[in-house]
Amino acid sequence: MADETSPKDSDYWEVATKIFQFNEVGSKEFQSSKFLVEVLKSRGFVVREKYLNIPTAFRAEKIVGTGKPTIGFLAEYDALPGIGHACGHNLIASSAVFSAIRATEKISDGTIVVFGTPDEEGTGEWAGSKAIMAERGAFRGIDLVLGSHPGDGWNVGSQSLAVQDFEITFRGRAAHEAADPDTGRSALDAAILTYNAVGMMRQHVRRDVNFVMHGIIKEGGTASNVTPEKAVLTYGIRATDVGYLDQIVKRFMKIVEGCTMATETTYSIRRIGPMFTTTKPNKTLSNWIMGNIRSRGINCPAFEETFKDIPRGSTDFANVSQVVPALEVGFQIADEGTPWHSRESLEAATSRRAKEALSVIIDVLSDTAREFSVNRKFREDIERDFRNG
Numbered sequence: 001m002a003d004e005t006s007p008k009d010s011d012y013w014e015v016a017t018k019i020f021q022f023n024e025v026g027s028k029e030f031q032s033s034k035f036l037v038e039v040l041k042s043r044g045f046v047v048r049e050k051y052l053n054i055p056t057a058f059r060a061e062k063i064v065g066t067g068k069p070t071i072g073f074l075a076e077y078d079a080l081p082g083i084g085h086a087c088g089h090n091l092i093a094s095s096a097v098f099s100a101i102r103a104t105e106k107i108s109d110g111t112i113v114v115f116g117t118p119d120e121e122g123t124g125e126w127a128g129s130k131a132i133m134a135e136r137g138a139f140r141g142i143d144l145v146l147g148s149h150p151g152d153g154w155n156v157g158s159q160s161l162a163v164q165d166f167e168i169t170f171r172g173r174a175a176h177e178a179a180d181p182d183t184g185r186s187a188l189d190a191a192i193l194t195y196n197a198v199g200m201m202r203q204h205v206r207r208d209v210n211f212v213m214h215g216i217i218k219e220g221g222t223a224s225n226v227t228p229e230k231a232v233l234t235y236g237i238r239a240t241d242v243g244y245l246d247q248i249v250k251r252f253m254k255i256v257e258g259c260t261m262a263t264e265t266t267y268s269i270r271r272i273g274p275m276f277t278t279t280k281p282n283k284t285l286s287n288w289i290m291g292n293i294r295s296r297g298i299n300c301p302a303f304e305e306t307f308k309d310i311p312r313g314s315t316d317f318a319n320v321s322q323v324v325p326a327l328e329v330g331f332q333i334a335d336e337g338t339p340w341h342s343r344e345s346l347e348a349a350t351s352r353r354a355k356e357a358l359s360v361i362i363d364v365l366s367d368t369a370r371e372f373s374v375n376r377k378f379r380e381d382i383e384r385d386f387r388n389g
């Protein structure tokens with residue numbers, strides 16, 4: 001069949017296209033993961049599937065020469081529910097796999113590892129798997145980690161917001177709202193009070209940490225004549241200072257406590273998924289990669305510029321950057337200002353422009369791996385930046 005791709009012969013664009021077509025959402029990327037594993041196996045990588053007991057994660061490794069140093073590449077392959085690969089993770093999958101394959105050809109000493117990291121978008125059971133993997137020691141013994149992400153411009157790193165999500169369940173007492181209102185205690189009242197109190201707290205927080213707190217009422221009752229005995233809120237709390245985020249969490253707990261006391265209800269609270277931290281920059285690494293990108297005639301701002309921008313999102317890559325020197329390089333597949341997770345970005349993820357940019361990012365990342373393998377000073381400077389960062 002014309003569209004059958006043998007993993008052995010597949011090239012970087014076929015892989016990007018294939019992952020796009022699989023169109024699998026987070027934690028359910030079974031075909032995508034399997035396909036990438038087959039490609040890597042066909043190129044001599046030794047693969048551990050279901051890595052760290054995460055069903056669609058994997059770890060692929062190939063040793064060259066002395067096997068030192070060890071360089072990891074991060075593959076993502078989850079699509080967005082409903083719209084598909086509008087975040088371009090199909091390109092990240094191909095970028096990681098082919099940067100790794102290319103790196104093994106460019107170095108004479110080193111171990112090249114590809115980490116298959118599911119559910120970056122956080123829609124399933126293994127949401128933010130890189131944070132889980134970092135916690136479970138996946139990056140111990142790794143000297144450098146390289147990732148990439150498509151977008152509306154080139155960049156060598158940007159800051160991200162630490163984030164923790166919560167779900168709060170309030171319990172009251174059901175009663176007929178007209179016949180027995182005195183015996184009812186409304187869980188919805190507790191939820192509404194909490195929602196309003198959070199709104200008031202927002203005025204009294206630090207302004208320099210990019211604080212964001214967003215919430216919804218997920219459940220608020222079943223019928224207007226029944227006192228709601230259950231109400232559920234979910235919140236995301238974000239900031240660029242992890243310590244401050246913890247303080248806000250404590251204030252949030254007080255709010256919930258106070259509002260349940262006022263309404264004679266009870267509550268339970270649980271964290272949803274792991275906390276994502278902030279991204280740790282690495283000047284040496286960013287500058288070297290910027291130079292490599294610019295040497296190809298591509299405009300790429302210095303990391304000092306992109307790091308000072310107000311961060312707009314959060315990522316599990318941040319947790320990797322805290323435990324090992326790492327960088328996620330942004331590569332351009334759409335015009336500046338193109339909205340992401342949109343129909344436009346979906347189209348961009350399989351465009352001719354994406355194909356060209358993907359080819360460049362594979363060159364850039366594999367060049368970086370080669371430099372890291374041969375240049376001791378480069379390695380030491382990166383390590384020093386990491387310790388001081």
Ligand SMILES: [Zn+2]
Binds near residue numbers: 120
């Ligand atoms: Zn993404």
